[in-house]
Amino acid sequence: MAHGPLTTLARQWARMPVIARIGAIYVLGRLITTGLLSWAAHLSGPMSRFGADADLGRFVLGWDAQWYWLVAWAGYPSVLPLTESGQVAENAWAFMPVYAYLAQAVGFPFGSWGAGAFLISLVAGFFASVMLHRLLRERIGSTAALWAVAFFAWGPLAALFHVGYAESLFVLLLLIALDLVARRRFAWVYPVIAVMAFTRPGILAFALYLGLYGILRWVRRRTDPLPAAHVVHIIALGALATATGFAWQGFAALATGDAGAYLATELSWRRNWGAGSDGFIPFEGWVQGAQFWFGQWGMPQWWGPIALVVLLIVxxxxLIFAPQVRRLGPDLRLWSASYLLYLLAVFFPQSSTFRLLMPLTPLWGAVAVPRSRGYRIGVLVLCVVGQWLWIYPMYALGNTFWQVP
Structure with a gap:
């Protein structure tokens, strides 16, 4: 019986080792993203921050990548810059050192910080894909886990695997930490936390997750034994994540002599959106943001908080009731809830909102649970469309006062 090329291809795919399949998915995804970024470079005009002669190299160094480059090149300021009104201006203290200096080291042989940043983001994205499959395969099955990898590698934020942002490295470290906790290899989590804490903000969410995980283990101790050694590790890891989560504020205070240096720096970005001048109040940012955006959209501002409450309920x-999410297990649901609560407490919703959702990567597993091939292909198509909807305004249009040097 003759077999068509699709049947032959399917059989060859089935015989490939899982790591090879993940690699093929990731490489094909990178080719698609490269094509979209090239298209954005072609469409970039004189009003874009990248200019009419934009290329992929300039995209690597665009937006926040400039801050990481500045950290590697000049370090952190000992004197906080001020605006004309005397408020703390945007500065390098908002950006953690691991990615910045690691990119400097990797890029040294190439004579380019940007080359190092690109390689770290690209390689970290691949290993994050591997870790995502490892984390999900025993929960939803290997095939569904591969689809989750595809959604992640081809997803709306896939451009972050090509540019000088710390997200892909942070997600790799996060997935390693979540997998180690799930497998109860707690001793290995300590160094991961220490590195993750200084890669990008978010380690306090992991501290909350560890606390909730400890409570879950305690509640289930009769059916899932909780040895004393596990109790010690969970408490110690939570303490380490909490301490390192606040350590950067301490470093900024010591270096500048200003106890509020870090928070004032973070709030300086909010002022671009008409908020942040009255100090940091937990959970206030989303309320202000909801009011701001509904006003921008021509709707009554008081609708904003109501919509926010509805969104939180949904x-x-x-997270509690959806069967696809429940398939991921309570630990990944606890992480998702912890990170969302963290964002709700500290963030002001603006242009970085979608990028900051990347640590919710394990939830791609829930998206991959339905077995319909048509559904999964449809999601994959939407992922690519989502890439363009993010790449086009951020890179083809990207208009700002700060031009790429």
Whole structure:
């Protein structure tokens, strides 16, 4: 019986080792993203921050990548810059050192910080894909886990695997830490936390996750034994994550002599959106943001907080009751809830909102659970469309006062 080329291809795919399949998915995804970024470079005009002669190299160094480059080149300021009104201006203290200096080291043989940043983001994205499959395969099955990898590698934020941002490295470290906790290899989590804490903000969410995980283990101790050694590790890891989560504020205070240096720096970005001048109040940012955006959209501002409450109820309901999410296990649901609560407490919703959702990567597993091939292909198509909807305004249009040097 003759077999068509698709049947032959499917059989060859089935015989490939899983790591090879992950690699093929990731490489094909990178080719698609490269094509979209090239298209954005072609469409970039004189009003874009990248100019009419934009290329992929300039995209690597665009937006926040400039801050990481500045950290590697000049370090952190000992005197906080001020605006004309005397408020703390945007500065390098908002950006953690691991990615910045690691890119400097990797890029040294190439004579380019940007080359190092690109390689770290690209390689970290691949290993994050490997870790995502490892984390999900025993929960939803290997095939569904491969689809989750495809959604992650081809997803709306896939450009972050090509540019000088710390997200892909942070997600890799996060997935390693979540997998180690799931497998109860707690001793290996300590160094991962220490590195993750200084890669990008978010380690306090991991501290909250460890606390909730400890409570879950305690509640289930009769059916899932909780040895004393596990109790010690969970408490110690939570303490380490909490301490390192606040350590950067201490470093900024010591270096500048200003106890509020880090928070004032973070709030300086909010002022671009008409908020942040009255100091940091937990959970206030999303309320202000909801009011701001509904006003921008021509709707009554008081609708914003109402919509925010509805959104929170929907998200909480999905994490608790949605069967696809429940398939991921309570630990990944606890992480997702912890990180969302962290964002709700500290973030002001603006142009970086979608990028900051990348640590929720394990939830791609829930998206991959339905077995319909048509559904999965449809999601993959939407992922690529989502890439362009993010790449086009950020890179083809990207208009700002700060031009790429």
């Amino acid at each position: 998200v909480a309901g999905a």
